[in-house]
Amino acid sequence: MIERAAVRFDLPLPPFVLSVDFGIGRGTTVLFGPSGAGKTTLLETIAGIRRPASGEISIGDVVVFSSSREIDLPPERRRIGWLPQDALLFPHLGVERNLRFGAPPRLSADRFRRVVDVLEIGPLLGRHTTALSGGERRRVALGRAILSEPRLLLLDEPLAGVDVALRQRLLPYLRRITQDPEWATPTLLVTHDLAEARSLASVVVLLDGGTVIGQGPPESTLMLPAALAAAEEMGLDNVFEARVVERLAADGVMRVRSVGGLEIVVPNTEGRDVVSVRIGASDVLVATRRPEGLSAQNVVAGRIAEIAAAPRGRLLRVAAGEEMWVKVTARAVSDLDLEPGREIFLIWKAQSSRVS
Amino acid sequence: MNSPSLSSVVLLTLSIALAATIVILPLGIALAYLLARWRFPGKRIVEALITLPLAIPPVAVGFVLLRLLGRRGPIGAFLDRAFGIQIAFTWTAAVVAAVVMAFPLFVISARQAFEATDPRLEALARTLGRGRARTFFTVTLPLGSRGIVYGATLSFARALGEFGATSMLAGFSPAGGETLATGIFSAVNIGDDGRALALAAVSAALSLAAILLGQAMLARDRQGACR
Numbered sequence: 001m002i003e004r005a006a007v008r009f010d011l012p013l014p015p016f017v018l019s020v021d022f023g024i025g026r027g028t029t030v031l032f033g034p035s036g037a038g039k040t041t042l043l044e045t046i047a048g049i050r051r052p053a054s055g056e057i058s059i060g061d062v063v064v065f066s067s068s069r070e071i072d073l074p075p076e077r078r079r080i081g082w083l084p085q086d087a088l089l090f091p092h093l094g095v096e097r098n099l100r101f102g103a104p105p106r107l108s109a110d111r112f113r114r115v116v117d118v119l120e121i122g123p124l125l126g127r128h129t130t131a132l133s134g135g136e137r138r139r140v141a142l143g144r145a146i147l148s149e150p151r152l153l154l155l156d157e158p159l160a161g162v163d164v165a166l167r168q169r170l171l172p173y174l175r176r177i178t179q180d181p182e183w184a185t186p187t188l189l190v191t192h193d194l195a196e197a198r199s200l201a202s203v204v205v206l207l208d209g210g211t212v213i214g215q216g217p218p219e220s221t222l223m224l225p226a227a228l229a230a231a232e233e234m235g236l237d238n239v240f241e242a243r244v245v246e247r248l249a250a251d252g253v254m255r256v257r258s259v260g261g262l263e264i265v266v267p268n269t270e271g272r273d274v275v276s277v278r279i280g281a282s283d284v285l286v287a288t289r290r291p292e293g294l295s296a297q298n299v300v301a302g303r304i305a306e307i308a309a310a311p312r313g314r315l316l317r318v319a320a321g322e323e324m325w326v327k328v329t330a331r332a333v334s335d336l337d338l339e340p341g342r343e344i345f346l347i348w349k350a351q352s353s354r355v356s
Numbered sequence: 357m358n359s360p361s362l363s364s365v366v367l368l369t370l371s372i373a374l375a376a377t378i379v380i381l382p383l384g385i386a387l388a389y390l391l392a393r394w395r396f397p398g399k400r401i402v403e404a405l406i407t408l409p410l411a412i413p414p415v416a417v418g419f420v421l422l423r424l425l426g427r428r429g430p431i432g433a434f435l436d437r438a439f440g441i442q443i444a445f446t447w448t449a450a451v452v453a454a455v456v457m458a459f460p461l462f463v464i465s466a467r468q469a470f471e472a473t474d475p476r477l478e479a480l481a482r483t484l485g486r487g488r489a490r491t492f493f494t495v496t497l498p499l500g501s502r503g504i505v506y507g508a509t510l511s512f513a514r515a516l517g518e519f520g521a522t523s524m525l526a527g528f529s530p531a532g533g534e535t536l537a538t539g540i541f542s543a544v545n546i547g548d549d550g551r552a553l554a555l556a557a558v559s560a561a562l563s564l565a566a567i568l569l570g571q572a573m574l575a576r577d578r579q580g581a582c583r
Contacts, residue, residue: 049479
């Protein structure tokens with residue numbers, strides 16, 4: 001079993017040189033950074049699709065690239081499972097043949113069945129790839145990568161562009177694949193979503209401008225200003241799933257309750273009982289006492305878990321049934337004496353949250 | 357002199373067009389892939405040379421081929437001396453003329469098909485353990501098959517009607533017979549309009565059949581994609 005992969009290389013990539021050096025242990029290493037940081041290029045270089053100018057890439061005992069020793073294994077000999085961002089499927093093959101494309105000839109029916117079951121793609125086997133939804137395509141592509149029995153799994157934004165409900169459904173599959181001891185394939189996963197990184201990472205490697213600027217456990221690394229800046233750049237939102245409790249159609253709103261017990265009012269959407277709620281970190285106000293006489297319908301008590309520096313302000317991580325990120329100014333933190341452990345009230349209008 | 361029978365004209369024309377298409381397929385696929393996926397010095401010159409037969413009169417192409425492949429031409433003289441092979445005014449000459457004239461149509465079509473295929477699919481196939489050659493045969497070629505079939509159909513139809521270069525290199529009666537195109541020319545020359553009309557009708561029918569066959573193969577290709 002592969003315990004570790006090591007990546008160290010330089011790749012001229014105007015306007016910067018992608019210069020990285022990090023290890024990938026068992027479990028999932030999340031590569032986190034803003035767009036243009038070199039994340040996708042890094043995965044493609046490890047997969048052997050791009051050739052670095054210098055350096056060394058090894059997976060377990062196998063050196064797949066070394067400029068000093070003139071080793072450059074072609075992609076087909078690296079045994080790396082690559083899931084590109086758009087979950088590329090071979091359009092001329094059906095789902096089952098896509099799945100089996102990279103599988104070894106000795107692949108047992110049992111193993112095939114297990115992967116199909118875990119990813120719940122059994123009903124799709126006879127279908128053509130054009131008949132699949134976005135989430136189905138990703139699951140098939142993920143299954144294909146796993147069935148190729150890779151030494152290392154490279155997942156490029158496996159949940160990007162997927163709506164929140166589907167994201168919630170796909171996350172458990174990813175967790176199963178990357179954390180289940182039966183698969184136990186070291187995984188390098190690219191994301192710029194803070195919640196996704198937190199939820200999946202054993203280790204976070206922070207990448208910016210082609211350079212590793214931090215690495216370590218997710219709790220501390222994702223609180224580094226560069227990580228928060230990257231998350232903010234993509235729009236730092238609080239996202240969670242909630243069940244409709246009561247529809248107040250006359251006011252155009254409904255009351256919903258999240259899995260964590262957070263009960264709030266959001267714009268009404270007809271037809272669905274379980275919805276995904278998205279609230280921007282900058283759309284939430286903070287009060288140190290419960291306010292009265294407010295028109296805003298959401299006033300939620302919570303406790304500050306952490307305060308982190310962010311570009312042009314501070315980010316509060318607040319436990320309020322759900323974990324919520326709130327963006328405030330540095331002045332607000334000092335004026336209101338905000339500190340970890342303090343109880344505060346979060347306020348936002350029903351209409352400022354988005355429901356899907 | 358008696359004119360050859362209609363069936364022998366059709367058979368000779370079909371044999372020339374078929375042989376030309378068979379020659380064009382591997383050469384054209386290799387060249388189209390090379391042009392679509394690789395950068396190399398002199399690429400523009402290669403592109404220009406390939407399309408040249410479309411831009412100049414077919415008779416001029418035939419004349420150049422005759423000067424090269426005729427018994428006194430550099431290639432023709434060598435083949436004659438070394439192997440006792442004569443090309444000019446034979447069935448082979450008609451095939452060579454058809455290949456040169458139909459080749460650009462095939463390469464343009466196949467190249468467009470290869471260029472339209474996402475190269476990341478090939479990269480993906482390689483990460484899934486397929487070497488360069490297997491990737492080409494299991495991903496690149498099937499994905500380019502529409503352009504290849506279309507190009508082959510066009511080339512075949514072009515070869516069926518080839519006249520200018522053929523008449524220069526193979527004469528009006530290649531292999532002692534007539535092709536549909538040279539036959540029409542000869543019939544009109546001797547005032548046999550009825551025969552010319554019959555040959556023209558057969559020519560149109562064969563080309564139409566080739567195009568319909570190509571379309572049917574493309575349709576089957578589309579349906580087969582889900583298996």
